[in-house]
Amino acid sequence: MNLAETRRVLAEAVAATDxxxxxxxxxxxxxxxxxxxxLVFLCARFGIYDALEAGRVAAAIELVHLASLVHDDILDGAAVRRNRPALYRAYGTVPAVLTGDYLFATAFGLLAKGKKAVLYTVTEAIxxxxxxxxxxxxxxxxxxxxxxxxxxQKTAALISAACRCGAILGRVKRNQQECLAQFGWHLGLAYQIVDDCLDLFGSPERMGKPCRQDLARGLLTLPVLRFLAVTPDAACWRERLAxxxxxxxxxxxxxAARGLGCDTYTAxxxxDEVTRALTALDRLPVNPVQDELALLAARTLAPLEDPDCPAAYPGMTAAG
Amino acid sequence: MNLAETRRVLAEAVAATDxxxxxxxxxxxxxxxxxxxxLVFLCARFGIYDALEAGRVAAAIELVHLASLVHDDILDGAAVRRNRPALYRAYGTVPAVLTGDYLFATAFGLLAKGKKAVLYTVTEAIxxxxxxxxxxxxxxxxxxxxxxxxxxQKTAALISAACRCGAILGRVKRNQQECLAQFGWHLGLAYQIVDDCLDLFGSPERMGKPCRQDLARGLLTLPVLRFLAVTPDAACWRERLAxxxxxxxxxxxxxAARGLGCDTYTAxxxxDEVTRALTALDRLPVNPVQDELALLAARTLAPLEDPDCPAAYPGMTAAG
Incomplete structure (x- = not known):
């Protein structure tokens, strides 16, 4: 299968002698x-693509994502990631910086073997x-x-890049590449908004990491910004947040935010972003993959509705 | 001029909107x-190369070098770099991690426009x-x-990669690429040994950074390893170092190390490494660039002999 192939390329690519x-x-x-x-595989299926090459690109983009998580956790001071201590907590900041660098370099090593347009797309995303x-x-x-x-910049850029790279691999027309990149962009925004909503209103069990982390580090995400816009005590809350x-x-x-409907608003x-993503899809010629992408986009919202459905798409591992 | 061109590409490539x-x-x-x-330019001159492309590659490799310095200073806990506070000391660890990542990504963006063999060489070096x-x-x-x-791994790999990339750009034959990569490898080793020697025996004024930094963080470089091999008090010193x-x-x-000739030994x-570098050069067909490379290699040793000559090659800036 596609993702199993990605996993294999990934494991092989990061094999180290040390x-x-x-x-x-x-x-x-x-x-x-x-x-x-x-997304790389689905978007590639809009055209004819080389599975081996797609596996390499998919693995490379996942590596970029993982590298950014390792570095971001240092930046955010995040203690937990996926129900385990963040890498820098388990091994220290210095090894974490290096591990991220190594993953980035490995990703570029994989991309170096392929199309320049793909490499350029990923570079811009980083x-x-x-x-x-x-x-x-x-x-x-x-x-x-x-x-x-x-x-x-933080989330939608790479998800959009994954879609664009898939489209490039599938050799689809330029304007269709653009549509798929747009789809990825709005999907990425939706994905992050959901994540931010769960961080504020969700429970640690659901998230696999502690909640209210954005709030704790003074990052005002959409639901909080909405709260500050509608609460009569905005001035007081701004002071307390500061x-x-x-x-x-x-x-x-x-x-208080829940009482004022900030969770519903954020959802x-x-x-809306999912709708925009679907609109971008509609501009593409009819293709069975559209339904799969549309389903995937719709599932992004599932964690907000159904507390027992944290996995929004077919997982690469049993852990989801 | 070549290096001025590199500087220009460099400044242009890292232009940010923020x-x-x-x-x-x-x-x-x-x-x-x-x-x-x-080194990129000199090695490219063994063949016929495109100056614009060489400028891009030279800038990219310098960016990789600068990115690694920014990250390494965090890793080493180094306070000073080039007579100024290290970036992470001036701005914080988090911005420093990101700045390094951005520089890496920019380097790959530049390389994405060129030859795959160059990109692959740089990736492996990282x-x-x-x-x-x-x-x-x-x-x-x-x-x-x-x-x-x-x-x-730390120093010679990238310097060797710079030479190999130059050779690739100059379209020189594979076995000659190998010679230039070998030259760079031994030059890189010599360069780092000299640096380690100066760190132990030199003065902060000369180095533009505090000395004995390796010792302070428990890194045993060649002169210290030599000292431990020849001093009768090795056991005691090992304990104290630990x-x-x-x-x-x-x-x-x-x-004590000076008294036992560890500085002379290290020099x-x-x-020896410079000699090995020159031997690799000798295997190349005669070309006027060889003399320039040989001079550059010989100058690597100059800081050890002449305290008033810290710059071992033509500097890219007035600061050397």
């Missing part, structure tokens, strides 16, 4: 839902991801506009 | 002696650099063999 390095790499590779590789993280470092998130710029919330205050904010914005 | 990011990038780009870009750093993290350096593996040396003890070690090993 056992210490291998331990770090294995740790970084574990888990992963395989959204981006799935630059975008870095810009997003750096832009957010000092600025916080002032309002919805900054929020959308941030999640676009100095950092206690755990009890966080629960208070979450309850509606995510649904 | 002023905060630009500030970080400018900081990371400052200084740099331009050894690797110089993997090697990461392996070296990770291998060294837990192990320390047990003896000369581990030391040579480490400096090979628990970490006080400043006075460091001076004591340096003086001789570096000179």
């Amino acid at each position: 056992p210490r390095l291998q331990e770090l790499l294995d740790y970084a590779l574990e888990g992963g839902k395989g959204l981006r590789p799935t 630059r975008s991801m870095c810009s997003g993280e750096i832009g957010q470092l000092k600025g916080g998130l002032a309002g919805p506009e900054a929020y959308f710029t941030y999640i676009g 100095r950092g919330l206690e755990a009890a205050e966080m629960e208070e904010l979450v309850e 509606a914005v995510a649904a | 002023p905060r990011l630009q500030e970080l990038l400018d900081y990371a780009l400052e200084g740099g002696k331009g050894l690797r870009p110089t 993997r090697s650099m990461c392996s070296g750093e990770i291998g060294q993290l837990k192990g320390g350096l047990a003896g000369p063999e581990a030391y040579f593996t480490y400096i090979g 628990r970490g040396l006080e400043a006075a003890e460091m001076e004591e070690l340096v003086e 001789a090993v570096a000179a």
Whole structure:
């Protein structure tokens, strides 16, 4: 199968001679839902593609994703990822920086064997991801506009790149590549909005990591920005957020936000993005893959509706 | 001129829309002696090459070098680089990780436009650099063999890659590419041995950074390994090194090592590597560039002999 092939390429690509390095790499590779590789394969199916090449590109994009997670966890000070300590907590910051670098280099090694347009697409996505993280470092998130710029750069760029790369591999026409990239962009936005919504309103069991992490590090995501826009106590909450919330205050904010319908609002914005993704799909010539992509997009919203359905698409591992 | 062209490509490539990011990038780009870009151009001149393409590759390899310095300084806990605070000290670890990532991605963006063989060569060098750093993290350096593996992966790999890329750009024959890569490898080893020698025996004014840094973080470089091999008090020193040396003890070690000729020994090993580099050059068909490369290799040793000559090759900036 496609994703099994990706897993195999991935494991082979990161094989290291040093056992210490291998331990770090294995740790970084574990888990992963395989959204981006799935998108590469699905979008490639709009045309005729080489499965081996697609497996390499899918693996490379997943590596870029995993590398960025390893580095982001350092940046965010995140303690837990996928129900385990974040790599830098388990092994230290220094090995984590290096593991991320090694994964990035491995990804480029895989891409070096393929099409330049693919390599260029992924490179631009990484630059975008870095810009997003750096832009957010000092600025916080002032309002919805900054929020959308941030999640676009941080999340949607690579998901869109995965779709575009698939399309390039399938040799589909330029304007259709654009449609699939657009689809990925809006899917990525929806995906991140859902994630941010779950981080605020969800439970740690559901997420496989502690909740309210964005709030704890002063990152104002969409539901919080909505809350500040509709609560009569906005000035007071802004002050409290600026100095950092206690755990009890966080629960208070979450309850108040729920009372004002900020969860429903956020879910509606995510649904809007899914609609935009589907609109982009509709501009493509009819193809059976469209239904699969549409299903995948719709499933992005599932975790908001059904608490027992955290996996939004076929998982690459049993862990989802 | 070649290096001016490289600087221009470099500045253009890392132009960011975000002023905060630009500030970080400018900081990371400052200084740099331009050894690797110089080697790209010199080796390309063994054949016929496209100057624009060579400028891109030279800039990309310099970016990889600068990115690795930014990350390495975090890893090493280094406070000062080129007479200024290391980037992560000036701006924080998080921005430094991201700046390094951005520089890496930018380098690959430049390489994406060119030959795959070049991209692949650089990718392998980066993997090697990461392996070296990770291998060294837990192990320390047990003896000369581990030391040579480490400096090979950490330093010689990228310098050798710069030479190989130049040769690829010049379309020189495969066996000649190999000779130039060999030249770069031994030059890189010599370069690092000299650096390690200066770190132990030199003065901060000369180095543009504090000395005895390797010793301070428990990294046993060649002169220290030699000292441990020849001093009658080896057992005692090993014990003291294992628990970490006080400043006075460091001076004591340096003086004792000097007394036992460890500085001369280390210089001789570096000179051996330069000889090996020159031998690799001799296997190439006669070409005026050989003399320039030979001069460059010989100059690597100059800082050990002449304290007033810290710049070993034509500098890319006034700062050398």
